[in-house]
Amino acid sequence: MHKTITLLSMSCIFLFACERSEISDTPPLISDTKAASQTHSVTAETIIRADSSGWLSHGRTYSEQRHSPLKEINTETVAELGLFWSFDLGTSRGIEATPIVHNGIMYVTSTWNIVHALDARTGKQLWRFDPVVDKEQASKGCCDAVNRGVAIWGDAVFTATIDGRLISLNAQTGQKNWDINTIDKFYPYTITGAPRVVKGKVIIGNGGAELGVRGYISAYDAMTGEQVWRFFTVPGNPADGFENETMEMAAKTWTGEYWAAGGGGTAWDSMAYDPELDLLYIGVGNGTPWNQAIRSPDGGDNLFLSSIVAVRPDTGEYVWHYQTTPGETWDYTATQHMILADLKLAGETRKVIMQAPKNGFFYVIDRETGAFISAKNFVPVTWATHIDQTTGRPVETEGARYVGETPALQLPGPLGAHNWHPMSYSPDTGLVYIPAQEAPHVYAEQTDYKRTNGFWNTGTELSAAALPTDKATFKALKAMVKGRLLAWDPVTQKPAWSFEHGGPWNGGVLSTSGNLVFQGTADAHFAAYDALTGKRKWRFYTQTGVVAAPITYQIDGEQFIAIASGWGGSYVLSGGGVFPTGSKANVGRVMVFKLGAKATLPELPDDNFILPDTPKLLDVSEEVLAKGNRAYDNNCLVCHGFQAYSSGLIPNLRYSAITNSEQAWNSVVVGGGLAEQGMPNFGKIIDDDTAEAIRAYVISEANSVRGQEFYQAIEN
C-alpha cells in the first residue's frame, strides 16, 4: 500500500514521452534550450521587475504576493483550460514545492530533495540532481520528508536539504557549484523551506522546534557559499555570553533554564523582503517544549518565538519585531506566509506586512516600524477573545494555558488555523486568499516530562488528542474539522467570501489578473474560483491530494498554470488515515495547464496490496495496553497516525506483518533497522518492555472495530 510500487514504469508525459531510462545521475548538457548567457542571469532587478514570463522567487516577487498580472486565462476563458503535460516525480510522499521558472526552464523539488529541471513548455526533463541526503537525519523531521522548492540567482539554483545542507547548482546543467552544511548534526535540525536570495546572499533557516533546537537563520554568499551572518531567534545560555545586544534583550523575556531544550523558535518557512526599506522579514516558530510552564517556568514573552522579525539583509542586524503569541504554549508558529502590500487605511497609504499565523488571527502590521495596525480572528478561536487595539497583545481566555486544567478541545490546534500553505494577495481585488482550516486539539500537560534529545519534546500529552471510539462523538468531532478557501479583506478585517472544502489541509493559493484564484485540494482536485465572488469556475481531478501552491508563467505569449500534486505533511501523517481525502494512490507529479489543451493523466497503477491476516492478540493486561497506547501516542502517532491508522504514505502499522514477530518489530523500533528509510531508531529512549507494550497496543488496534471499516462506515 505504502510501497512505492510506483510509477517507475510509467512514462511521465503523454505528449512527449519521457521514459525513466533517460534519467541518469550524470546530468546531460542542455543542447536544445537557449544557451546560458549573462542576459539570463537573475539579479535583484530581475526579481523586482518580476517579468511574468517566469516565476523567479518563491512568492513570485520579494513582496511574496503570489499574484500574477497574467490574464489570458480569465473568468471568461478558464472553461477551456486543460492539461497540457505532466511529469511524474517518482515519489509517493508529500510534495510541497513551488516550482521556479526562468528562461524557459522549470525547477522543482521532490521527496528527499531531488531537484528536477524541466523544459517549462514541454515537460521534457533537462537534468536531475540527487543530493543523496542522510535519511537518518531526516527521520528527525517533524512533518514528512518534504521540501518547498529552490531559489535562483545569477546562473545558479539553490536548494536546501532535509539533512541541513545548502547546495548551489549550475542552472543550465545541474552540476554542483558548492555544497555546505548549515547545522550542528548533534541536534535534530532539518530543512524543508525554500531559500530566498537577497543582495547576493542566500538566506535559509531550519526546523526542529518540536524535537528541541535553538532556532536561527543564516545568510551565505551566493558565489562562494561562505556564511555572511547568522541571526539566532532565541537566546542561548547566558553563561556562554550573548552573541549581541539583541539576544541580551530577548533573554530578559525568558525564565528558568530555558536554553536546556534549545528554546525553539525555528524559522522554517516564511520570509519577505522590501528592497526600498532594505528590510528582510522572518517568520519565527514555536517554542521547545511547546508547554511554556516547562520551557520558561515563570512566564515571560519568550522573544522571538511566534514573531515577525525585521533584520538588515547585509548584516542580519535586528531592526524590529512584532510577536503574535507572547509566551506561546500551543505550537502557534508565526512561520506562516507573510505578504507585503501598500494598503489604504483611514485615508492614508500604509506599507504593511500581513500574516495569518497558526493562532487564528489575521494581522496587519506596519512594515517600516513593526507597529501594530489591526488584527481579527479569521476562524473561530478559543485561546483568546481578541487582540487589544492599544497594546497589540492578545487577551487570553481563562484556562487556555492548559497546565493544571482539565484537558479540553481548543481551537486552533497545533496544525493551525492556517499552516505553511501559501496565501495570495490580489492588488486588483484588494483581498487576501487564505487556505484556512479549523482543526481542534486537546491540549494537556505532560506531568512526567523528561527531555530526550533527538525526539519529540512537547511537554504535552499527545494522547489526550486520541479520537473518540463511539460513532456519535467521532462524527461530532469530525464535523468540527473544516477547511475552506477564505477571501479576506485586510482593510476591514472581514471575510469577503469563502468556499467550503470537504476538510482541512488543502493546497496553497495563486491569484491572477484574470480575476481568478487557483487552489488544489485534499480531495484530489485543482480548481479556479472567481476572485471577486468565490464562484468555482473550473475543476480538474488530480488523482492525488494537493498541498503545494500553483504558479503561472508565459512562453511565446501563451499562459501556463503549473501545480504539483502529492498528498503529505504533518496533518496527513498524524491524521490522514482518519480523514481520508478521496485521493487515490499517492502520485507526486507536476501538472501544467493551458487553454485548449486536452491531455489526460496516466491511468493509476493497480493497487495490488494484499491485506495480511489480522495479527493474533497478545495476552497482556489492560495496564500494559494502556502503557503501549500512551507510548505510541507520544512517540509514533506523529508519523503513523492516530490509533495506528496511517495515511498510507508510510506503513500502516495495523496492516504490517511485522507486528507478528517480536524480533522483527524490535529490530525496526529499537534496533534502527529502517533508520535509513526515515524510521527513527527509538533504542535510546524506549526499552524492550515498552516496545513490546506498543506492539501489543498496535495489534489490539489492528483487531479493533475502530479499524478501516469503522471509519469507512462513518464516511458513508
Ligand code: HEC
Ligand atoms: C518521523 C516519522 C516516524 C516516527 C515518529 C515513527 N515512524 Fe515508524 N516508520 C516511519 C517510516 C518513514 C517508515 C517506513 C520506512 C520504510 O520505507 O521502510 C516506518 C516504518 C515502521 C515499521 C515497519 C513497518 C513495515 O511494515 O515495514 C514499524 C514496525 C514502525 N515504523 C514502528 C514505529 C513505532 C512503534 C514508532 C514509535 C515508537 C514509530 N514507528 C515512529 C516513520 C516514523
